[in-house]
Amino acid sequence: MKKITGAYAFIEALRCEGVKHVFGYPGGAVLDIFDAIMDAPDIQFILSRHEQGAVHAADGYARASGRVGVALVTSGPGATNTVTGIATACMDSIPIVVFSGQVSTNLIGNDAFQEADTVGITRPCTKHNYLVKDCEELPMVIKEAFYIASTGRPGPVLVDIPKDVMRGLISFKYPDKVCLEGYCPTYKGHLGQIKRILGTILKSRHPVIYAGGGVVLSNASAELSALARQLHIPVTTTLMGLGAFPADDPLWLGMLGMHGTYAANMAVTEADCLVAIGARFDDRVTGKIDEFAPRARIIHIDIDPTSISKNVQVDLPVVGDCKGVLTDMLEELRDKQHDVNELHHGVQPWLDLLEQWKRDHPLRYEQGTGLKPQYVIEKINELTPDDAIISTEVGQNQMWTAQFYRFKAPRLFLTSGGLGTMGYGFPAAIGAQVAFPERTVIDIAGDGSIQMNIQELATVVQYNLPVKVMIINNGFLGMVRQWQSLFYKGRYSHTSMAVSPDFVKLAEAYGARGLRVENTADVEDAIRQALAIKGPVFVDFRVEPEEDVYPMVPAGAPINNMLLV
């Protein structure tokens, strides 16, 4: 068999994994792979302007498409720059594989130029990572990396490849399967336990489904909707779960937690049966943990056993893939029509009460003279097609989007939920646009966050990616300012963004288009105009500087203790 270099074996392995797009940034230790990429026109390489941007783009690509996102960077600073992106993907369980160059094996440990202990640095923020010490191992390591990233509870995997491994010669053969003795995720839920949870649900009178990102990751939205509709159970989701259940369904309660809706937070507090599906009882969801769902029998379906009873003691756990478990539940319900009818009858007063809460306490904001950020999001929601992909940065822009944009399908909302990474949204939108060149992709940003990865303007211009960035510009790090206003006596310590670039001119300087909106009356036209432009656009919405996000549960308070507008 003809021998090829490790660099060419790398390309072959990507082909075997069906990789069509790689995001990254070159450098000395990874030159050999970049050289080989020149001979692989079937793999499109997207050059970011910072390695963090490349990893977020791979992450956005994965979230939008469901395929594994791939990033390729050099050693040392190239690799350390990926850490925030990797940690972001790890917290939200996003399948990406990051390849980093490394100094030659004989130099490792010598403090060589651009050397960093990449595997050591990324160990706590990856699902798994590898240092490839022998060229012969490369195909198997890549196979395992993709397998581990995409199965079980997904997550980022990093593969560190020394320069001499890229240059070594091997007879390339891509393995058919992996052999990992210590890794076999449980997909199939325990049938006896599934029967027990159905029994509990069917006997409940105040049931609520609390769904999370796991439903999106396992592509179980259809099954979730079927179960909720069949049993007449209202649904709330976490930030990561938005889109897992359509926001126009009558059973939809809105998001729960710190900035959740009144109806969702009250429903969970009053529930007698809480069905958690692919969610992990994060502190931003539960508020004061002892008073979370105090009256409920708690059912928890999750593929990751460590999520179960980690924060909240669960009464009935099922370890398994959300899609599989929900499918089994639907199957079990087939011959239980009598019990289902009983349930319908029994939950009706509960549904009526929830309707009343929704009517009495909808998401709202006070109209004022200035431009309201919530209005901008409402208009974006109104004017974008149903399959538009929306990413956000982190902070008020993110919470208003979660509240006022009505996601009707999964994989349309890309946001850094767990790590809360400012600067995530723009590169993530780039990744989504690469995956779906024809779809509308919008990053809803803040004036603070957008500046954390604003260099990616060059990327969207270079590849003519028509990403629209809607900057909710209030001149503040708005969410931090809101906390200072509410809990730190209004002392605005370093949250003013009074000095920012002229975003319109900046976009134009990069060769993109820029628009500015200062009046409520101009919002609609500006959004239409931006959507009609066939290239990247920045829209600078000058909104009211001190608008707050409500409802809000103060940190550490129970979630039925909401500050309302």
Place this chain on the structure above:
Amino acid sequence: MSMKHAISILVDNQAGVLSRVVGLFSGRGFNIESLSVAPTLDPTKSKMVITTTGNEQVLEQIKKQLNKLINVIKVVDYLDKDYVEREMILIKVKAKEQTRTEVLRISEIFRAKVVDVSPASYTLALTGDQDKLKAFIELLNPVGIIDFVRTGTIVMEREMQAKRRTDS
């Protein structure tokens, strides 16, 4: 209730696996009291024994988190099992004229071995469970301990189990 647990962890015998396990403990705020690690009969695998304390919920999390590591093959908590536990100590004690026989008498009672002698000291080696080692140290304390080194606990399940797990 917080209890002491001995956990054995069968892992791939590869570079970096120890730091994955130890990093998990430190990163999640779990406590390691002792640790021992060495290759097993199958040289591609190593066995670690970690002793730790925590309540039931914490221990459950530790075991689940360990199992989640790709290189961890099997985790066994010995709390519900009958097992043999051993640890070794090398202890250097002062041996003055009036205490030399006392030291030898104590080490005989414990079946410790004298592994090094000097005009002013004895170095003794003892294996046993943690209670035995603790008692040995306490008895030698008045004589004057110069230094000691301990290996960390190792455990092995007894072939004949008197305790029976009820939930299996």
